[in-house]
Amino acid sequence: MKDSFLYWNKAFRLYGIQATLRQAVISISDPSNENLSTVMIKVEDFLKIFGVSDFQYKALEIEYQSVFSSVVHASNHPSGIKHDSGLILFSLIRICGLTRIYESGFQSGRSSQIILAAAHDSSSVRVVSSDIRVREIPLLLRHSGNFELRIIHSKISKFWVNLNLSLKPELWFLDSDNGFHFQLAELRAAAKHSSFIVVNNSHVSKACDIFAEESQFERHDFLDTNRVLTIFSRREPLNKAV
Numbered sequence: 001m002k003d004s005f006l007y008w009n010k011a012f013r014l015y016g017i018q019a020t021l022r023q024a025v026i027s028i029s030d031p032s033n034e035n036l037s038t039v040m041i042k043v044e045d046f047l048k049i050f051g052v053s054d055f056q057y058k059a060l061e062i063e064y065q066s067v068f069s070s071v072v073h074a075s076n077h078p079s080g081i082k083h084d085s086g087l088i089l090f091s092l093i094r095i096c097g098l099t100r101i102y103e104s105g106f107q108s109g110r111s112s113q114i115i116l117a118a119a120h121d122s123s124s125v126r127v128v129s130s131d132i133r134v135r136e137i138p139l140l141l142r143h144s145g146n147f148e149l150r151i152i153h154s155k156i157s158k159f160w161v162n163l164n165l166s167l168k169p170e171l172w173f174l175d176s177d178n179g180f181h182f183q184l185a186e187l188r189a190a191a192k193h194s195s196f197i198v199v200n201n202s203h204v205s206k207a208c209d210i211f212a213e214e215s216q217f218e219r220h221d222f223l224d225t226n227r228v229l230t231i232f233s234r235r236e237p238l239n240k241a242v
């Protein structure tokens with residue numbers, strides 16, 4: 001969808017759940033994290049914001065289940081993105097019709113495969129993923145002309161400041177080094193390029209809190225098995241906001 005950030009923000013205004021910083025929480029597998037003051041909604045209720053009916057949600061969920069299980073199988077890695085966080089990422093990309101995605105933190109490609117599978121039009125999607133080390137690349141990614149893996153040689157946060165991206169990503173999925181300085185530098189770099197920033201494990205440092213205060217992005221937090229996934233969505237069109 002063109003102007004997806006406008007659609008996103010309109011939807012949130014319409015349903016009146018953007019009054020506070022911490023708002024929508026999805027599918028609580030483990031609600032033991034008491035530090036979060038959150039409003040809880042289920043995945044299907046969250047997706048209704050985008051006009052997704054129960055029937056469409058079921059179809060989306062069924063498709064995602066098969067993507068997720070094949071990804072877990074192909075990646076052969078105990079770690080990687082969790083089930084519900086993957087569902088949010090998958091749904092957001094599919095529903096908003098996003099086609100240019102940058103990901104930091106490849107590991108063994110669980111989230112990369114979910115992102116690729118989420119694209120509606122598989123011919124126009126472009127996914128660039130980066131990592132400082134790579135051990136295995138699942139077959140599907142090795143043979144996809146829409147996927148590019150970059151090995152980067154820098155662990156320093158300055159790296160993001162000088163990053164030159166021809167991709168112009170609509171969505172930046174941040175799942176790499178979640179140390180405070182690194183994550184904040186990456187968030188600031190992502191804000192220059194993208195309308196959506198999705199942060200996995202955003203609870204680990206205060207970087208998202210600082211970024212939420214200084215930036216013009218709306219913040220939406222989701223709880224998933226003792227960790228938080230945060231979506232930042234741009235309030236203003238990119239050309240005005242930068």
Ligand SMILES: C[S@@+](CC[C@H](N)C(=O)[O-])C[C@H]1O[C@@H](n2cnc3c(N)ncnc32)[C@H](O)[C@@H]1O
Pocket residue numbers: 079080081104105106107108109110111112130131132133152154155156175176177
């Ligand atoms: C949580 S894992 C990523 C999981 C992956 N997104 C998935 O779902 O399979 C974090 C990854 O970030 C990588 N990493 C650490 N520092 C990084 C950096 N500066 N830039 C890019 N990746 C980095 C690590 O090597 C590790 O593979």
